């Protein structure tokens with residue numbers, strides 16, 4: 001068979017190889033200096049025409065020119081790995097994860113089956129089994145890498161339905177969440193055809209945890225009405241306040257009622273690798289299935305989610321498929337090198353999710369990763385103690401799993417309370433905006449018990465504890481704010 005000339009890589013010329021060399025150097029430099037960049041840079045209306053112009057493919061362009069265009073486009077972004085980005089759930093990406101992603105992308109292995117990527121498939125299986133053992137799952141456990149928590153939550157609901165709801169009884173099936181459960185769960189239930197009157201959003205307790213008494217009562221009431229409780233979704237690290245639901249007690253209720261317990265650990269499950277805080281999540285072992293995002297607290301590039309099940313046979317029962325043209329791959333039945341297309345919704349799936357996580361854990365080592373996770377706890381705890389020392393500031397939810405919420409809250413008389421709350425909401429929203437525009441800290445707002453709160457979720461190993469002193473938010477309180485909030 002004749003070998004064609006490879007010097008002209010897909011007609012872009014040999015300079016693509018030089019560009020790869022230059023690029024890795026430039027990106028390594030960039031990731032080292034991200035702390036000197038704007039934390040959040042949003043494209044303004046005047047930037048859109050240029051972005052639209054380069055967004056239109058057209059004729060061939062020189063690689064170097066298009067790389068510059070890519071750098072321009074990416075400049076308009078929230079730097080999720082900026083040490084002072086403390087909003088949403090940051091992704092303080094390790095450059096090692098990025099390197100692992102680059103390697104995996106270059107090989108472009110299709111991690112769907114033994115035929116397609118037996119090496120990476122064994123790595124993925126081994127890695128997931130190791131992670132499952134860290135949360136206390138038995139040897140029957142297994143799982144797959146997925147795009148993220150939203151997909152893993154959807155898959156957990158599919159398994160719950162397929163195991164706990166007899167065919168034809170779907171209309172009677174009821175799922176239980178709390179008012180703090182991530183919205184992706186309700187969305188997945190809706191997409192799977194569960195009507196909103198079959199989804200109970202139970203009020204959480206004063207610590208934002210699922211109220212088990214309320215859960216028991218709700219399941220009893222539903223049974224009495226002829227309905228069929230089938231699923232509870234617990235949270236391990238809610239997005240808003242970091243709360244961990246009482247998973248053991250919830251699991252006991254599930255056992256009594258014949259329900260599946262899916263735990264959304266998209267944020268918090270990584271704590272099972274922590275050096276000193278693992279106890280906080282040791283009730284994860286009671287889940288039937290689990291969502292776990294490595295692109296949150298395991299320092300991975302997007303996307304890198306995990307779906308782990310206590311008994312992996314359940315995944316095959318729900319997701320196994322057959323296709324005539326896959327028969328050569330299906331012929332391999334090998335428990336050591338599984339066909340992951342039988343474990344998940346996806347057929348085409350990148351091997352990169354598992355490979356970059358493996359690469360990171362292998363290079364950095366689990367001990368150091370554990371310390372890096374612990375640092376997130378300490379940052380939030382330090383922020384809380386600094387804020388508690390201030391007059392006129394209050395903690396709305398104490399440091400929990402690396403999250404703390406707080407606000408400026410000068411006291412007012414009861415008579416003017418309504419107006420006063422509005423003024424405080426406006427002041428705290430303004431503080432967040434000014435912290436961002438001055439590039440001091442990417443602290444965003446949320447609502448806690450109806451009040452606008454500043455929320456810190458800081459996970460970067462490059463952020464020092466001393467940086468958590470809220471000197472800057474305090475400086476942003478003006479004389480005018482004090483008059484508005486204190487007048488009587």
Ligand SMILES: Cc1ncc(COP(=O)(O)O)c(C=O)c1O
Nearest residue numbers: 148149150182184239264266267
């Ligand atoms: C607790 C929780 N669950 C689920 C999700 C959704 O995960 P993903 O964005 O990876 O789909 C998030 C996202 O922040 C989350 O915090």
